[in-house]
Amino acid sequence: MRTAPPTRRPARVLLTAALCALTLGAAATPAAADSAASARNHPAEYYLALGDSLAAGYQSLPGGGHVVGRGYAQDLARTLEGRAHAAGRPFSFTDLGCPGETSGSMADGGCRYPHSWSGSQLTNAVSYLKAHRKDRVVVTLDIGANDVDGCASGGSLDLPCALNGIATVRRNLDRILGELRAAAGPHTRIVGMNLYDPFLAAWLTGDQGKALATLSVPLAGALNGVIEQVDAAHRVPTADVAGAFDTGAFLPMVPLGGQLVPLNVARVMQWTNMARGDIHANDAGYQVIADAFLAEL
Structure with a gap:
């Protein structure tokens, strides 16, 4: 008999109600095709990757240290380059992703990881798009x-922190996409x-960890809901990485390391480096993300 994951029912009810209220701030509208037929029939000649450490291709290394430039953007660039060359077209790839970037630092500057550009990532992206207004460009974000x-650490979830963070993403993402759209x-x-x-991944640490893992899913759902709503408002399709990772699937239970765990837990442990405390995807996970983008291209 399958059993549902343990929950702290009052906490989850409160969390779900608060996050639902936040995500109802804007109604989702269908993402219109972005010259879709033309873009799919004529491969892109330019690819611009924007975002945080995932866009930058950040991964920790088993023996310590880390590498940048081994992520979904590089996987996607290889595919797009192959399509362009098969059509007899040139191809150029630019990655502005900066590890540690928040929606606010992306818009206003201040990414702390060393990077080659000055000012904000958004300003540089806008300049790039203006310079390539006549070209066939793919932008991922x-x-x-x-x-x-x-907002989720030490075995507990800070609800005010989560609500504030999600509201901040809504506001800044709306600005970011508005400026990108205007320049494109x-x-x-x-x-x-x-x-x-x-x-x-906290599921594997005991009962308290299972409660945190369970509560984290509505947090992820609320953040993703806001991202999808803002994307749709700007006629931008959203690559469904959460769906590819089966984020909401606590069932079925599947084998992992000699025990049975929920499918969503197994996916995170198999496709990220959380086994050593690193939230970033591994090579397999980055390819899953790249494939989710390709499904929209």
Whole structure:
């Protein structure tokens, strides 16, 4: 007999109600095709990756340290380059992703990780798009995880922190997409991305961890709901990374490391580096993300 994951029912009811109220702030509208037929029939010659550490391709290494430039953007660039070359077209890839970037620092500047550009990532992206208004460009964007990353730690969820972070993402993402849209030419396709839930890994740490993992799913759902709503308002499709990671699937139970765990927990442990405390995707997970973007391209 399958049993539901343990929950702290009053806490989850409160969390769900608060997050639902937040995500009802804007009604989702269908994401209109962004010159879709033309873009799909004529491969892109330029690819611009925007966002945080996932866009930058950040991964920790087993023996310590980390690498940047080994992520979904690089996987996606290889596919787009192959399509362009098969059609006899040139191809150029630019990655402005900055590890640690929040929606606010992306808009206003201040990413703390060393990077090659000055000013804000958004300003540089707008300049890039204006310079390529007549070209066929693909833009991918992931942002928002760092706005709520500190809201689930120490075995508990900070609800006010989560609500504030999600509201901040709504406000800043609306600005970011508005400016990108205004700068983009008629042959530019912009694709956003929702997020997987690394806090599901807490399930493996005992009863308190199972409660945190369970509560983290409505948090992820609320953040993703806001991302999808804002994307849709700007006619930007959203790559369904959360769906690819089965984020909401506590059933079925599947084998992992000699025990049975929920499917969503297994996905996070298999496709990220959470086994060593790193929330970033591993090579397999980054390919899953790339495939989710490709489904929209």
